Amino acid sequence: MDVINIATQWLDKLQQPDSVEFANLFTEDGMYVDPSWGLARQGREFVRLHHRKWHAAVPDFKASLERVLVDGMTAILLYEGTGTFNGEPLGAGENTLQPTHRPFKARAVIVLDLNADGLVTCCTEYYDRSIMPAGIKTPYADDPRGRQ
Incomplete structure (x- = not known):
């Protein structure tokens, strides 16, 4: 099994609007953990919902x-996400974040734990939600690589 290939396929499906295809990368009881929002979604239907809401x-x-770094059946991905938060609000209740209509560019780290069949058993995603998706500039404006 090529863990790097599975990880890059996961990132490709993350960008696509087809939430069913994305959720099918997970086991039936797979978890999607998003500490920035305090979420732990378990099961393909909830992973699909999470993906749909993001898009x-x-x-x-x-x-x-x-x-991409690989350790056995775990892949760690570092990616740069871009977009504009100009669609539906995110979150619920007091934690609802209204669209800012601002573009963003931010880094995220993903930890994917895979089973023997190459399906995701747990995905944990780390990013700063004030940057992605809110579009508030990072405190690292002096990054020599030009990233914000």
């Missing part, structure tokens, strides 16, 4: 892979 909020979302 409804950021319809032009793109991700550029910067690095």
